[in-house]
Amino acid sequence: MVACNSDDPEPADPEETEDPAEETDNGEEEEEDPVAEGPQPGGTLTGAMYSAPAGMFNPIFYEEAYEANVLDFTHEGLISQNENLEFIPNLAKDWETNDDQTSITLFLEEGVKWHDGEEFTADDVVFTYRAIADPDYVSSGGIRTAYVLPLLGYEEYNSGETDEFQGVVAEDDYTVTFHFAEPNINPLYYASFTIIPEHVFADIPITEMPEAAESRDAGAVIGTGPFKFTEMIEREQYVLERNDDYWQGAPYLDKIVWKVIAQSIMTGLLESGELDFIADPGGIPPADYETVEAFGNIEIIEQADFGYQLLGFKHNHRTTEDVEGGVLEPDNWVPNEKLDNPEIRQAISYAVNREGIVDGLLYGRGQPINSPIAVQFWAYDENAATNYNYDPEKAEAMLDDLGYVDVTGDGFREDADGNEWVLNMDYPTGNELRERSAPLIEQQLEEVGINVNLRQPKEMTAYVEELTNDNTDWDLYLIGWSLGSADPDPTGLWGTKAAYNFSRWNNPESEELMQKALKAPEAFEQDFRAEVYADWQGVFSEDLPALLLYAQNSLWAYNERLNGVDPLPYSMYNDAHLWWVDDLD
Structure with a gap:
């Protein structure tokens, strides 16, 4: 590791560095504690964003990238993408499309738990899409109707002509089918939206959902992701804690802490170690690229922005x-x-x-x-x-x-x-x-x-x-x-x-x-x-x-103490449950 503090001791002499053991006063050799290799559980990462989230942490209502910095770690969709922008399984492990491309059936992972311990099922998928198709969704501030417009029966359901939404149907607890009004060229795209829990929102009218605690308050926001949103000091700090029951395995990190910090001082905090990463939105300022590159303890990811x-x-x-x-x-x-x-x-x-x-x-x-x-x-x-x-x-x-x-x-x-x-x-x-x-x-x-x-x-x-x-x-x-x-x-x-x-x-x-x-x-x-x-x-x-x-x-930067970063073309936040730090006490 590279020292980031001027109070660190001088390096050892070459002779001492080459000897894996040192002699005690009685002439006996004392073994050093072995250095752990590979991922270790524990540790906290601190990230920065330059504007505070507006405070909407419901995937069907949020509007800004600042909320996404929380939601990307707490919530998930049925489908994800890889480095080639190909669709890959996520909460859905497999799928099949009918011959004329008017429906796609997805088979869900079993045993997935929401953060409050309730089981994730196909009913949650149906509920999410029905909420976006609701007649009151747009007037309540919703902006993601693009995901439901092609679905079968959307117009009838959205206009109030019927209470039944034909577009998304649960075949059983772990099978859900999306039906389209016409043959659809990209059904996986429409099936990829982030899912919210039915048991949390079922009794909350869509008109009241944006202001509900379940959409806004740390501890009340529930997802299936690798981290739970547990604490916040509004407009200052947002804390995510490890989800021990995460369906892909408990994350290594204990916490990820987001701090709202002026962009002008982010680089200095990155150098001092008070910040571990700066990513979306904006990353490090281009004017600071060479400065950050010279720090020695910071990795930079540069790629065309999406x-x-x-x-x-x-x-x-x-x-x-x-x-x-x-x-x-x-x-x-x-x-x-x-x-x-x-x-x-x-x-x-x-x-x-x-x-x-x-x-x-x-x-x-x-x-x-x-x-x-x-x-x-x-x-x-x-x-x-x-x-x-x-x-x-x-x-x-x-x-x-x-x-x-x-x-x-x-x-x-x-x-x-x-x-x-x-x-x-x-x-x-x-x-x-x-x-x-x-x-x-x-x-x-x-x-x-x-x-x-x-x-x-x-x-x-x-x-x-x-x-x-x-x-x-x-x-x-x-x-x-x-x-x-x-x-x-x-x-x-x-x-x-x-x-x-x-x-x-x-x-x-x-x-x-x-x-x-x-x-x-x-x-x-x-x-x-x-x-x-x-x-x-x-x-x-x-x-x-x-x-x-x-x-x-995009100029994303992170401290080299962080391991397991595998960026995608559009995000650094990929497989965060596999992130780990190597400087644990």
């Missing part, structure tokens, strides 16, 4: 009535006249120096991207989308042609009718790179005569709430997305009625293409889907619900 940062354009706003009613109804949306012309959005995009942001803030550890599909997917096509390279002269010429010129002589352009044209821009705190990007983008837009009102940043929880409601005067916004790794389907973020479609983008051609890419039988062929998604990427980059800024390299 996500991106964006500058969003508000196409439409919801009405206050729809926000209060908890509905997403595109027919009621109010167009944002300040950005309603796609050529305006294109001009703005040419005015942003994305390459400069990557070089200056990311130190080259990332890349500008033009498509909202992860670069690791077969569907990503860099040639299908417009490359908005930095070209301020082109931006100015486009705005001039649209009649957006400086009428008053104050250096800022008025709109085509000669009215004041000010774009409000909002962004959240927490991510240093995003915080530093905001004033740079403001400056670059103002250099081409666009008057930007860069407002005070908000803490992430308040920011997401306001962004979700969006019945106010937002125009431009910054946010980052960690993408799902199961399939390139972008509907969950960019479908018209997707909760995460914060731009309120409503483009019929986009909708048609996204549905076409999922429609059997043609969509059983990957080449067909790739062609359709290429067309969709072209539509996206022309109509521009957002300018994709960059995909940052």
Whole structure:
């Protein structure tokens, strides 16, 4: 081990180091205690995240990566993925699909226990999906309807026409079948959602579930994962303890402790040993890469991120009535006249120096991207989308042609009718790179005569709430997305009625293409889907619900005392029950 404390003694002389035993005063040799090799039970790991979780620890309702840092260790789905993004067994040990791809039957692991000792069964699977399909799910804040939309009988159940949900059926305690309304090209994806316990939530109405202790309080949150969520000091510290009854074997570690720490001091704490790992979201800052690499006691994992940062354009706003009613109804949306012309959005995009942001803030550890599909997917096509390279002269010429010129002589352009044209821009705190990007983008837009009102940043929880409601005067916004790794389907973020479609983008051609890419039988062929998604990427980059800024390299770092880390393309948190530390007393 490498010393990380200046108070450690000087190294032994070479002669003493070579001798496995030393003589006592009476001339007899005294054997040293043997050094244990291999995994040993015990020990605590401390991880850091730069923003506090909003406090939602129910898999069907959480929204942010910060809650996921807890849920990734406490809850599980039927299906997982390997390093090649292939589906592999998890809570389901095997499966079979019928001939016409309208149903898939999964055979569950037996003997799996929830954290409170109750047995995991097929009824829990049925309950989870029925909850997501519930008529009150979306109005209660739920955002994961993508997993139930293709299921048989969803529309009837969600509309209240029937109390029976045909989409997911328990054949017996350890067998569950998913039925689809039409042949489905990717049934394992829809069967992969994280499961919640029926016995915990059965008596809690869906409207009350988000505020229930079982969704929020340490000790009350129950999963099947390798660690239990047992303690928290809200917005400061979150403690996970070993699940001794974990179905894949008790974890080696005693605890994993999450601390909420400013990103600016994380690196120093990693060096001192007060932190053991920094991973999602963000990892270590790119500017600190060489510093961390020189520590000597830290391992760094660098790979392309499964996500991106964006500058969003508000196409439409919801009405206050729809926000209060908890509905997403595109027919009621109010167009944002300040950005309603796609050529305006294109001009703005040419005015942003994305390459400069990557070089200056990311130190080259990332890349500008033009498509909202992860670069690791077969569907990503860099040639299908417009490359908005930095070209301020082109931006100015486009705005001039649209009649957006400086009428008053104050250096800022008025709109085509000669009215004041000010774009409000909002962004959240927490991510240093995003915080530093905001004033740079403001400056670059103002250099081409666009008057930007860069407002005070908000803490992430308040920011997401306001962004979700969006019945106010937002125009431009910054946010980052960690993408799902199961399939390139972008509907969950960019479908018209997707909760995460914060731009309120409503483009019929986009909708048609996204549905076409999922429609059997043609969509059983990957080449067909790739062609359709290429067309969709072209539509996206022309109509521009957002300018994709960059995909940052993931820079996960952990102390070399931690063993057993086997990262996946999208996460460092793989098989955490096999993690162990080698410096136990």
